[in-house]
Amino acid sequence: MFSFLFGRNLSPEDRRIRAWCRKTLGVTPRNLSLYRQALRHRSAISENRPDLADNERLEFLGDAVLDTVIGQFLYHEYPDKGEGFLTRMRSKLVSRHQLSILAKHVEIERVMEVNIGRGQDTSVPGNAMEALFGAMYLDLGFDRSKATVIKLVTKHFDLKAVEREDRDxxxxxxxxxxxxxxxxxxxxxxxxxxxxxxxxxxxxxxxxxxxxxxxxxxxxxxxxxxxxxxxxxxxxxxxxxxxxxxxxxxxxxxxxxxxxxxxxxxxxxxxxxxxxxxxxxxx
Structure with a gap:
């Protein structure tokens, strides 16, 4: 009941973000301000609103969360593989290229605040994806964030294809x-x-x-x-x-x-x- 009453006080933008998180990530945000920040690119901050924070600090945190989660996942997924293979796989899965693919799959641009034209900077959606992982970690804790990241990776990536991929x-x-x-x-x-x-x-x-x-x-x-x-x-x-x-x-x-x-x-x-x-x- 209390969550229902709280939901009635949400802005249309917050409602949209919460609905997207539930449908796409399978999580219900507690602190929506973290998710708003994660989805806000610095280009969306006008000169008369310097109090708004962009997503770069959350991106930094999300990068660390992603490295740890993917490292643990690969360690258990490939028990017979050595350190070199695991390092290469992690590098590929957390690369800007793969994050941009993931961002496209989940249609993150539908809920982003950004003020640049489409295609001008292809790294922006992937960066927002990382920031979102940082927001989830602060809001819901490591275990819930870990489960969400692994669900997204196994749903949207073909690990066998990533193994064969030689990007570097x-x-x-x-x-x-x-x-x-x-x-x-x-x-x-x-x-x-x-x-x-x-x-x-x-x-x-x-x-x-x-x-x-x-x-x-x-x-x-x-x-x-x-x-x-x-x-x-x-x-x-x-x-x-x-x-x-x-x-x-x-x-x-x-x-x-x-x-x-x-x-x-x-x-x-x-x-x-x-x-x-x-x-x-x-x-």
Whole structure:
């Protein structure tokens, strides 16, 4: 009865947020002001309302909650996997990319306070998702927040697909270089697109001083990831991990054509690196 009377005093905005939380998250908020703050981007705060708080502090807290919950979940979900696998899986599940996907699934933008155009900053919904986890932790405690996070993850994510996903190609390439004692470096330069439509970045991977892969992107990070994927393909890292060393080599004439098609930094660089590795093994 008291909750009914309390509900009658809610503003239309609070009613909308509470209904969304019940339907989408399966929780009934106690302190709705926390959820309002979690869903409020700084762009929605006008100069004449400096007393309103944005969601950045709650985002910080939610990040810590999410790391802990996902870490515990993966520890029990994969009892036979090592620390490296668990760390990579957690990094992928709590990444901005995955949080943005989750935010889209739950349609968080329907209840957000934001004053920027759609698509201008694709990280905003994912950040709000983190802030929401922080609000739930303060309002309902760790156990209830944990149950909600795990429910959302298992409902909206295919863990097998996430396992297969290799988003951080740069880290894998650097790890390979460290293990095999190769020097891996990334050179990034800024380019301007034709017609003055903006700028993009060109990244080139060098292995032991030799160009081995390249990639472009609208940010340095994306360009480096594309370059790392290109280098991994040319170095055949995937086949090495799968112990696929018996693949027949193409005739010499075909290899020459492949070099011309792929550019000067392609197969030749891979062969140079492979030769250096074999020499060290022989020594």
């Amino acid at each position: 190609s740069k880290s894998r390439l650097l790890e390979w270089g460290q293990k095999q004692r190769h020097r891996v470096e990334f050179d990034v330069t800024e380019e301007h697109e034709r017609g003055g439509r903006g700028k993009q970045f060109l990244a080139v991977v060098q292995v032991d001083g030799k160009p081995c892969g390249s990639g472009k992107g609208h940010s340095k990070k994306k360009a480096e990831q594309e370059a790392a994927r290109d280098a991994a393909r040319k170095l055949k890292l995937a086949s090495q991990e799968g112990h696929d060393t018996d693949r027949p080599r193409r005739p010499k004439a075909h290899r020459a054509r492949g070099r011309r098609a792929n550019g000067s930094m392609g197969r030749k660089a891979a062969e140079d690196v492979q030769a250096a590795q074999e020499q060290r093994t022989a020594d």
